[in-house]
Amino acid sequence: MRPLPEPARESLTLAPVLHALGDPVRLELVRRAWASPGSTCSELADGLDVPMSTLSNHWRIMREAGLISMAVDGRNRRIRPRADDLGRRFPGLLDPILSLAAAEPPVSAAS
Amino acid sequence: MRPLPEPARESLTLAPVLHALGDPVRLELVRRAWASPGSTCSELADGLDVPMSTLSNHWRIMREAGLISMAVDGRNRRIRPRADDLGRRFPGLLDPILSLAAAEPPVSAAS
Numbered sequence: 413m414r415p416l417p418e419p420a421r422e423s424l425t426l427a428p429v430l431h432a433l434g435d436p437v438r439l440e441l442v443r444r445a446w447a448s449p450g451s452t453c454s455e456l457a458d459g460l461d462v463p464m465s466t467l468s469n470h471w472r473i474m475r476e477a478g479l480i481s482m483a484v485d486g487r488n489r490r491i492r493p494r495a496d497d498l499g500r501r502f503p504g505l506l507d508p509i510l511s512l513a514a515a516e517p518p519v520s521a522a523s
Numbered sequence: 524m525r526p527l528p529e530p531a532r533e534s535l536t537l538a539p540v541l542h543a544l545g546d547p548v549r550l551e552l553v554r555r556a557w558a559s560p561g562s563t564c565s566e567l568a569d570g571l572d573v574p575m576s577t578l579s580n581h582w583r584i585m586r587e588a589g590l591i592s593m594a595v596d597g598r599n600r601r602i603r604p605r606a607d608d609l610g611r612r613f614p615g616l617l618d619p620i621l622s623l624a625a626a627e628p629p630v631s632a633a634s
Contacts, residue, residue, distance in 0.1 A: 426620075512616060
């Protein structure tokens with residue numbers, strides 16, 4: 413697997429992380445990525461009515477903010493949550509957001 | 524004072540709140556608004572190197588997401604954090620974000 417570039421833990425800043433979480437589709441993708449680490453992009457986007465180009469943009473925003481790691485695995489891209497890096501850099505940030513996201517109405521429309 | 528329109532507590536959703544927090548200038552304005560409720564927009568933006576039109580846009584995004592209430596007070600606009608509404612709608616969300624924001628590097632550049 414070939415990892416895509418991502419910011420180092422110590423260079424992560426809060427606003428881009430919140431921005432990456434501040435979209436209903438990305439919030440749902442993050443929730444799914446945390447629930448199923450190592451899944452492919454297409455597995456995680458299953459059932460979401462979002463164009464492929466929009467999804468690619470969402471994954472890039474999440475990777476560049478430091479929320480996820482992406483690696484090329486043959487024809488797939490696999491996603492791993494950067495749970496450890498985020499927990500150390502921003503302790504206490506993600507758990508309440510993921511819990512609250514799970515209680516939001518389901519996402520299905522294009523964004 | 525004439526209040527500007529804002530969403531009802533029960534209609535607040537998580538992604539717009541995170542989006543409103545997902546910008547370094549807005550994050551700093553929110554932090555200041557929570558520290559000094561009832562301040563005017565210009566008091567809260569003191570020292571930030573951001574054009575007035577950009578600031579207006581930031582306040583609108585924060586008001587429409589439900590983070591703050593705005594009221595016209597003569598020639599000023601006063602800001603109140605919607606701490607109670609947010610605490611009831613999204614328990615546990617804001618306190619860690621405000622604590623982490625206080626530890627971020629200071630914002631001064633235009634955004």
